[in-house]
Amino acid sequence: MLIKLAFCILASNPKRFILKQITPNNGSSKEALLEQIAGTKQSIKEQLLENGALMFRGFDLKTPEDFEEVALALEPGLQNNYAGTSPRNSRTKFVHSASELPGHYPIMQHCEMSFLPTAPRYLFFFCYVEPQDGGETPVCDFRKVYDQMDPKIRKEFERRGVKLIRNYTGPKTKTGKDVYQLKRWDELFKTTDHHVVEEEAKKNELEVTWMDDDRLKLVNSRPSVLEHPDTGEKVWFNHLQVFHREAAAIEYKHIYKRRGDLFSLKYMIALNTITFFKRLFKKPEDEAMHMVFADDGSEIPKSYVEHVEQLIWNNLEAEPWKRGDVLMIDNFSTSHGRLPYKGPRDILVAWSA
Template sequence: MTAIEYTAQPGTPVHDYIAENREKLRRVLGERGALLLRGFEVGGVDGFDGVVQAFSGSRPLSYAERSSPRSTIKGQVYTSTDYPADEEIFLHNENSYQAVWPHTLYFYCIEPAHTRGATPLADIREVYRAIDPAVREEFVRRGGWQVVRNFHADFGVPWQEAFGTGDPAAVEEYCRGKGITAEWRADGGLRTTTVRAAVHTHPGSGEEVWFNHATFWHVTSLAPEVQEGLREIFPDEDLPTNTYFGDGGRIPDETVAHLRAAYRSATTRFDWQRDDVLIVDNMLAAHGREPFTGPRKIAVAMAEPSRPPAA
């Protein structure tokens, strides 16, 4: 997937451009999956917040049920995932493990990397078509996919940060409302189990899309040295995250390798420039992050909550 680029005349205010062209831009986003607005006058983080309101017609969403470390820049504008610069972040659809997810994502380049650091994109319609039909059918037949998250004390994102509260009763109430099974461990940790659909229907086009975190969170998608280190510390059932078929059965490693290849085959990239704004249809495009050198600061915002039609 290549983001459709719109390049401005120097000094063109991005909010004016969106206001004048919103209907066309939204139509193109729903067809192509990603828009790159380049060369516009954005106005910093405050202006970026205004981009979300101009395009989506609403304020950005808060980052709930967190799965990765982020820092708040201002309001509901966050840093992209705060992982070390030498680590790749594999392709995924934002919050596809949740009962409600953002339909539209926004990225703003405050400071580009010196080298690499792209936000690669993959058309998940193409990913769906690249997956062996027998693999797709098995996920559907076995109830979708399942993620098990283990929140360990002093390791990874703590449950208090993930759920935005230190009250176990509030966590349990949240989980009941979102179809999540919560189990408190003897050591004070928390295990959650969530089952979601692997294949969704895009609400605009009606196309089938491969919308899930089954590949992203599978232990074999980690770098080999990270896999080895985690498995030295934890048995598989206690790994910080791992994925299964919806019925709880193990997903074969070769199946996950096939899924990773499907994402890779559909991936394109571009190099960030300062003040770039990238708008992504989260149900058409998966995104990731390349390793990088240099400062690289990308702001992220989310908007337009979406859920399965039956929910």
């Protein structure tokens, strides 16, 4: 009876199987895991292609160096260039902090750097310090988001593409900083030389405009959808649910529904209030991040963002972290994000081309 009940629960919740767990075959030491990876590499690749995300759990991994070794065993082509938006600190040659954004701020689901022509192929996360309250790194199958989208809206995105707008402060900026500030342009490009910034931006097809008060505007247009390089499946592959000015306020409504506590109620109200006043007093193109349609630069309706975020939450899988976990993600099919948290949390990241 109990087995039948458990089967019914699992069968009624197919989302459980997006994030596949890989546990010890023959010992839980780091060396045993490296052996397990070497002996099952083909199967790991196949499972990743099908599931989109794999969680290596139950292995005795303690340090950023252990994580780096495991990630390199899974994918030798790790990279350490980063042109994304999150503030990050490096821990080893290829390992960084996942994000230094404050714990209460939600990181909405995204395929890493989908706004650049050089988006990474695989991502790796490591649980160095296990969060006690929230702080999951949920994943979502963006092939399903594409498939389940209202065909009219999907067609519009496919036809029109998306334009991303980012506004960075600089080392000499004095006025009008945002409540939630991205890193500064000199931190992003690791230089204060305008010429070097312009050269780097050109490589990533970013249009550069130097603004008053040492500010930098970066604009680029991208397709909304990607064809998976191995399977040909269509994937929702853009940052609408991160960059759009309405996105964070919408996200917090879902978070409050999930957590139902005072912590998320407080920040849901705060983010919705900030967004309300920005709508009144700030031009969308002056936001730290925003997204519009690429063909004529017109606004993407809030209802579209709500629709996409609802689909994402319908397909979201959020497994609480355990210390030593390694999460491997196919960035060309599966998104990741971060739920808000309280207390200590240290999740590390690495990625490959």
